[in-house]
Amino acid sequence: MDLSLLLSELGPPGAAQGGSRQQRLYERLRRAVLDGTLPPGTVLPGSRVLAAEHGLARNSVMFAYEQLKAEGFLVADRLGTRVAGLPIALRGKGTAGAGTPGAAFSARAASLDRFPTADAYLPFTGGVPDLNAFPWRAWARLLQQAWGEVSARHLAYSAPGGEGVLRTAIANHLRATRGLACGASQVFITSGAQTALDMCARLLADAGDVAWMEDPGYPAARAVFRAAGLHVVDVPVDPEGMMAMDARRWRRQPPRVVFLTPSHQYPLGSVLSLERRLGLLERARAHGTWLIEDDYDSEFHYGSRQITALAGLAPDAPVVYVGTFSKSLYPALRIGYMVVPQWAVERITAGLQALLRPGQAVEQRALARFIDSGALARHLRAMRERYRTRQQRLRLALERAFGDCIAILGGAAGIHLTVVFAAPIDDVALAARAAALGVVVQPLSAYRAPRSVRRGPAGLLLGYGLADDEMIESLVERLVRAYAATAPAAAAGNCGPT
Secondary structure: OOOHHHHHHHOOOOOOOOOOHHHHHHHHHHHHHHOOOOOOOOEOOOHHHHHHHHOOOHHHHHHHHHHHHHOOOEEEEOOEEEEOOOOHHHOOOOOOOOOOOOOOOOHHHHHOOOOOOOOOOOOEOOOOOOHHHOOHHHHHHHHHHHHHHOOHHHHOOOOOOOOHHHHHHHHHHHHHHOOOOOOHHHEEEEOOHHHHHHHHHHHHOOOOOEEEEEEOOOHHHHHHHHHOOOEEEEEEEEOOEEOOOOHHHHHHOOOOEEEEOOOOOOOOOOOOOHHHHHHHHHHHHHHOOEEEEEOOOOOOEOOOOOOOOHHHHOOOOOEEEEEEOOOOOOHHHOOEEEEOOHHHHHHHHHHHHHHOOOOOHHHHHHHHHHHHOOHHHHHHHHHHHHHHHHHHHHHHHHHHHHHHHEEEEOOOEOOEEEEEEOOOOOHHHHHHHHHHOOOOOEEHHHHOOHHHOOOOOOEEEEEOOOOOHHHHHHHHHHHHHHHHHHOOHHHHHOOOOO
């Protein structure tokens, strides 16, 4: 059989095309068998003949033939070396394109919305702290110390719930800063807050149960609940946080879980009023509902007093407090935690042992020492002042550039501001134009439930963690140019310095 066309792709000797020639010969023959170019029963040339005709070393041909025989693609008998009879299901599948359907996806996968993402290291990217200000040298020393303390046990899976020293350090930290009356046994270390939310969805509710969440709200939480098969009910947010649902709604559609960000609503920045907090706690007890409190950026508050966490108001209430070190330290650390009531510890422990295989023992020990030494508290104090100044500069630049065309929401805590436009505008198109100018922002509509996108005002989320102070004015100027190219002429013409 003439294999000239098939083997023309082998190229000259050398690794320029990736791999040795014998490896490339094996791959070309294997692919040809799979896609039917070499049908079952085809007799291949002898190794000497194939090597001589195509300028190959005989050992290369023998390697390819022997490997294909070992994998069942070729057989050798008195007729020579020939293509084996493959199962029908394999034929024609070797060169399937990226768009060729294979196995079906789950209904959960089909229900997940695509959330716009961008380069995570550009100005105004949301949720990323000032990584240049992190005390890397001190952190590196703590890691080195932790490596000097570990044994073989620490290179296996971590202890259930996480390293005891870190659980204790976090419990002490939360008692002092967030008003949580918790012990180390109530703290469970996870691979980031997202894993904690996933565990809540799996352990606290069953498929088909109702989950209430804020609208607009955290898209990743909505994705977690949908993936767990929960029925998500979106609850509007106003200046007092998640709106109170009347008693009839609680009776008619009682939630199994309620997800909320009460201390600094994400993304609008409102604070849940005390009246609503107490009402939620009362109704959660009455209806057997779990409250999942995401306190994602509580470390950065700019008022005279920080709001006590919802979980701190009633230690025995059915509240799971979720936190992370992604904002206070750095996202790639991937260490988060959940705090549960004392009466839930045993069941949560069993659930996490069945579902998680924790690691990062060395990093956890280093983090415990970082907290206990006071380094975390010092770092947070320094960053609060840095972010306070940066936020004021960004707010002033936005007010000067946009005037009455915008309202600026949030700012009591966190590392982002939300801009809402007075005139209708396609905030997705605006974000795309801004990105083309090197300004990464997230459209507010991406945080709304699909059914409510049209009802709410358009806006943008501007994270200032990565925004260099000296660049803020020029970045806002680019944002104005993007707005002028996107908004209707009449609306864009009305914007300008106040």
